[in-house]
Amino acid sequence: MSNIVEDELSRPSIFRDESKLSIDYVPEHLPHRENELKQLASIFRVILEKPGNCQRVIITGNVGTGKTALAKNFGNQITTIASKRGINLQYNHINCRRERASFTILSRVVQIFNPSIPRRGFSTEELLQIMKEILEEEDMHIILTLDELDFLLRREGEELLYSLIRLFDEQLNAVQRISIIGIMRSEALFRGLDSSIISSLQQNIIRLKEYSASQLETILAERVKEAFYLGTITNEEITFIAEIAAKQGDARYALEILWRAGKIAESQSKMRVLPEHIRKAKSDIHPVVRKDALRDLPVQQKVLLLAVSRALNTEKAYATTSEVKRIYRIVCEEYNVRPRRHTQFWEYLNELVKQGIITTKISGEGIKGKTTLISLPDIPASILEQEILNLLGGV
Known part of the structure; x- marks a missing residue:
């Protein structure tokens, strides 16, 4: 029986040093700053x-x-x-x-x-x-x-x-x-x-202003030299990523697409990053809610966010707090976490609002009585659910 891990690690890589694409890496030269x-x-x-x-x-x-x-x-x-x-x-x-x-x-x-x-x-x-x-x-x-x-x-x-x-x-x-x-x-x-x-x-x-497409192109080109082997990604692909990320002016988003496109290429045993890898990478990433923001949430807020994503993962724009609270208790039991009482629940909810991950509003016509409605303005519920599940994997 072959050693799966050893086989995987022995495969050639297109990355010279993928840590150079990490958000924690600080290059010696900062283009356009x-x-x-x-x-x-x-x-x-x-x-x-x-x-x-x-x-x-x-x-x-x-x-x-x-x-x-x-x-x-x-x-x-x-x-x-x-x-x-x-x-x-x-x-x-x-x-x-x-x-x-x-x-x-x-x-x-x-x-x-x-x-x-x-x-x-x-x-x-x-x-x-x-x-x-x-x-x-x-x-x-x-x-x-x-x-x-x-x-x-x-x-x-x-x-x-x-x-x-x-x-x-x-x-x-x-x-x-x-x-x-x-x-x-x-x-x-x-x-x-x-x-x-x-x-x-x-x-x-x-x-600091948002980066333009040409500025992002410069940033990406410099990181490619540090992170990839020569010839594994061309100027055409770099320009393509820069144009995608320029809508947000976000260098982190551009670098995440670049890294993920490289990993997709490797998973397909390709020794070049192709436009199709970039398209797939973009579809896997949502630029507004960053992974590092989700990662740094306390466990209780992650659990609550998982409940919100599940409540909204049924083609609904809004979920009531009672719906979310019911699912929250189920998720707490699933992860062996003690559910918090009403006041603490609301504090966690307000924290997520302050961070811009969820929004809340008071219900209007069509709903009996007054209740708070919860929504996800910037990320599909299914994607958020998967991200939180990955983060809670070690809990």
């Missing part, structure tokens, strides 16, 4: 020339416009330059959606500095003080990037941001050791923030 890199360098110049100063920047833009890559690329470059100048500057990148709360964000930052510090047992205020002491003792300066900051602001408000900005304000003329880069999809949440936070943040806002 050179001006924004120059802006960041200009803003943060003062913290290298006069350590003890700090800066705060907001980077905004839709999904796939390169916000995270821009910040990480800049962080890599400026810390290298600081090290050459003998300045102890660290760059820390925290995803607020993944860490989910102020406490876990601070705990993660503190553990980066000192891994021996336990993750539990401290309050938020104590963690802030520990961070302050470490920075002073090590004569360290940090650039702390809060990615998906809008998620944290919706969930908890501005308290952590305020505390970080004011951490060194107790002492007169204190050395400022924390610079902040906030990454957000839009500036809309600014309106409700404390005026002191607004004044310290709105001076430096870098707005």
